[in-house]
Amino acid sequence: xxxxxxxxxxxxxxxxxxxxxxxxxxxxxxxxxxxxxxxxxxxxxxxxxxxxxxxxxxxxxxxxxxxxxxxxxxxxxxxxxxxxxxxxxxxxxxxxxxxxxxxxxxxxxxxxxx
Amino acid sequence: xxxxxxxxxxxxxxxxxxxxxxxxxxxxxxxxxxxxxxxxxxxxxxxxxxxxxxxxxxxxxxxxxxxxxxxxxxxxxxxxxxxxxxxxxxxxxxxxxxxxxxxxxxxxxxxxxxxxxxxxxxxxxxxxxxxxxxxxxxxxxxxxxxxxxxxxxxxxxxxxxxxxxxxxxxxxxxxxxxxxxxxxxxxxxxxxxxxxxxxxxxxxxxxxxxxxxxxxxxxxxxxxxxxxxxxxxxxxxxxxxxxxxxxxxxxxxxxxxx
Numbered sequence: 001x002x003x004x005x006x007x008x009x010x011x012x013x014x015x016x017x018x019x020x021x022x023x024x025x026x027x028x029x030x031x032x033x034x035x036x037x038x039x040x041x042x043x044x045x046x047x048x049x050x051x052x053x054x055x056x057x058x059x060x061x062x063x064x065x066x067x068x069x070x071x072x073x074x075x076x077x078x079x080x081x082x083x084x085x086x087x088x089x090x091x092x093x094x095x096x097x098x099x100x101x102x103x104x105x106x107x108x109x110x111x112x113x114x
Numbered sequence: 115x116x117x118x119x120x121x122x123x124x125x126x127x128x129x130x131x132x133x134x135x136x137x138x139x140x141x142x143x144x145x146x147x148x149x150x151x152x153x154x155x156x157x158x159x160x161x162x163x164x165x166x167x168x169x170x171x172x173x174x175x176x177x178x179x180x181x182x183x184x185x186x187x188x189x190x191x192x193x194x195x196x197x198x199x200x201x202x203x204x205x206x207x208x209x210x211x212x213x214x215x216x217x218x219x220x221x222x223x224x225x226x227x228x229x230x231x232x233x234x235x236x237x238x239x240x241x242x243x244x245x246x247x248x249x250x251x252x253x254x255x256x257x258x259x260x261x262x263x264x265x266x267x268x269x270x271x272x273x274x275x276x277x278x279x280x281x282x283x284x285x286x287x288x289x290x291x292x293x294x295x296x297x298x299x300x301x302x303x304x305x306x307x308x309x310x311x312x313x314x315x316x317x318x319x320x321x322x323x324x325x326x327x328x329x330x331x332x333x334x335x336x337x338x339x340x341x342x343x344x345x346x347x348x349x350x351x352x353x354x355x356x357x358x359x360x361x362x363x364x365x366x367x368x369x370x371x372x
Contacts, residue, residue, distance in 0.1 A: 002146070006139035013135075014128050047152065051146035055160050056157060056168035056211070059243045059316055063161065069153030070160070070168035077173060078184050081249050082333075085191035090348040092195040095349055099202070106118075 005046035026069035026094045026104040032088060037083045048072030067107050151367050164312040165321040166243040172326040173247070178306035182291055185331060189288045192338040196281075199345040201353055208358040210268040210351045223265020230258035238332035242321035246329040252335025259340060277344055287334025294326050 018037030023029040048069030054061055056070035098104050149281060153182035173181050201207060234254030241247030263271040295306040303309045311323035319325075 003139045003142075004144050007136070007140060010132065010135040010139065014132060017128065019359075021120060034196050039188065046145060047142065049146050049152065050148060050150060050153075052301035055245065056153070056160075057243075058161075058166040058168070060211055067153075067168070068156065069150040069173050071152045073169045074177065075152050075168065077249065078181070081184060082187050085188045085338075087344075088346075089191045089194045089198075092198040092345070096198050106367075 001054050005049070006043065009039045009043035009046060011039075012036075024105055025108045026097065026106055027091070029106065030094065033090070034083060036085060040079055044072040044076045044079070070095070092106065141356055161315075163308050163324075164188075164315040165324055166316045167241065167245065167247075167321075169245075170241050170247050170324055170328070172242075172284060174324040175321070175332075178295075178308075178323070178327060181294065181327070181331070185288060185291055185334060187339055189284065189334065192284060192337075192342050195342055195345055198317060199280055199349055201348075204364075206354045207352050208354055212269055213267045213325055214226065215264075215266060220265050223261045225264070227261045230256060230261060234258055234336070238328055238342070239318065239325075241332075243318070243326045243327040246330025249335055252332040253339055255332070255336040256339035256343070260343060263347070268347065271347075274296050275340065275344070277341065278345075280340045283337035286339055287330050287332075290330035291327060292331065294330065295322060298323065 014036075014040065015095040016032050019032030019035065020029055025034060027097055047067075048071070050066060050068050053066050053068040056073065058065070061067075065077065094104055097109070101109060138220070145317075156172050156176060157168050160168040161177055162172060163175055164257035165171035165175060234251045234257070236247055236251070237246035237254055238251030241251065259272065259275060262274060298307050298309045299305055301309045306323070306327075308322040308324070312322050
């Protein structure tokens, strides 16, 4: 079944958004956002896959070896780095929010406070 | 909106998005197919610049300018976390108490620290020929330092980790990347073009500027992760909430237990 890897990416995306929508805890929500983002890794790597391909690193394979697409692998690397740093920034925001408002339940943060 | 209403709205929207995604996936190129026009061109370009690791070639040679943006996101995120998690007015800083660590863990940590540090530096230095590079190696180097926290305690980590030095290192790594770009312009080429000699394919001295940029990124990532973890660890271990003021209001530091 050739669309299964793509469908997995779509499923991870939707389950991550489901977690975000139903979240009762902002740390859990940040985790869900990371899950949502990881769907893009699966999609990128699935698009770049080639049957029987090896890693596009020619240190130990001959130059005419069949390799997977290096462009999407590089994009995934970028994606992972940005995802990790944004997660750290969001967690810092959650800590600050907890100090100011004493809660990390998004439903209790609806009121504006000076 | 009630939780139930929100869930119903999500399920309706998710069904539409799922249908659209499924329709798009069916029209995508066949999974595992042999047609990768960009990949083939990227591999050819990597060979032309004698870079054995085609991914490093894409990141630090063909798309070097984009990686400058990516590195800046990392820099900005570290800066943002540092600003958000600074010690605010009224908060007290309490030195963490030394804790007992089992001798087995202490020995393992002491043994693993230099090994991990070396592996991290190896991964940074060999980014152009084997899997790895500045981003991956930098994280390994930062992890090595934090073995001190596991093997000894937070005090030991703080003594061996002058934080301001790592903040400077973070900025220097970011600057080194941009300066490399300016140097390539001064050398009479385009911004971040690969102007250095390309060397011999598959050796440590190959791939030209990829090596320099990997080192810059490795330095920034290692220092950035150390600073980032330090701000979080400070919050967890050192910084205490201000005591609620009552009566005389003379809350003395060092009083509360952990």
